[in-house]
Amino acid sequence: MTQETLGPEPLSVFETWYAEALERATPFADAMTLATATREGRPSARTVLYKGLLDGGVCFVSNYSSQKGRELEQNPRAALVFFWATLNRQVRFEGRAERAPEEWSDRYFAARARSSQIGAWASAQSEEIAGREVLEARLAEVEARFEGQPVERPPLWGGYRLVPERVEFWLGQDARLHDRFSYRPSAQGWSCARLSP
Ligand SMILES: Cc1cc2nc3c(=O)[nH]c(=O)nc-3n(C[C@H](O)[C@H](O)[C@H](O)COP(=O)(O)O)c2cc1C
Numbered sequence: 239m240t241q242e243t244l245g246p247e248p249l250s251v252f253e254t255w256y257a258e259a260l261e262r263a264t265p266f267a268d269a270m271t272l273a274t275a276t277r278e279g280r281p282s283a284r285t286v287l288y289k290g291l292l293d294g295g296v297c298f299v300s301n302y303s304s305q306k307g308r309e310l311e312q313n314p315r316a317a318l319v320f321f322w323a324t325l326n327r328q329v330r331f332e333g334r335a336e337r338a339p340e341e342w343s344d345r346y347f348a349a350r351a352r353s354s355q356i357g358a359w360a361s362a363q364s365e366e367i368a369g370r371e372v373l374e375a376r377l378a379e380v381e382a383r384f385e386g387q388p389v390e391r392p393p394l395w396g397g398y399r400l401v402p403e404r405v406e407f408w409l410g411q412d413a414r415l416h417d418r419f420s421y422r423p424s425a426q427g428w429s430c431a432r433l434s435p
Contacts, residue, residue: 252329270319273318286298286299298397301358331405332404
């Protein structure tokens, strides 16, 4: 594989690779690791699900007051990593994450299953809770509150968009001579360099 065969623009390459991961029925093809850090640079990482591209950014949804939400508020620098075992490929994004536009989050929330909508209200993500029964009681409360009506989006729940400043494609090859291509923005759009594996 060469830079020429990959193409000049990393988000298109990503879309092609993602489609190939789906075609191969890769388990959790949409799962990606999101790394964030506090203002002081203390890192943390967790899995989130990919929700599409928006204006040059990679989207996911979460709770804005979760640990990741608080860290992104202090420090928008973040990274995302996909690994697709069926293809032996990895894609890395590094950049800045910002909240997705309200209309995007509203639209996405409205399209979710009602149980997920209720769950978004019931869970104060990343807060300590005394037991599972607290969660179940909260769920019952929320169900009663919205009975017979649409569930509106919680103000502390919504999308993020990570706008990449670097995108790397890694393709496993024989004898550990793996291919790595690193894209960075340049005056002409994006420049691409091959990295040693
Ligand atoms: C397969 C998988 C998918 C997940 N998808 C999401 C997601 O899309 N959004 C989310 O907020 N958490 C998701 N989670 C839960 C997160 O990994 C994490 O536990 C949660 O967001 C709290 O993280 P935080 O305390 O670091 O903010 C997912 C977990 C797994 C294992």
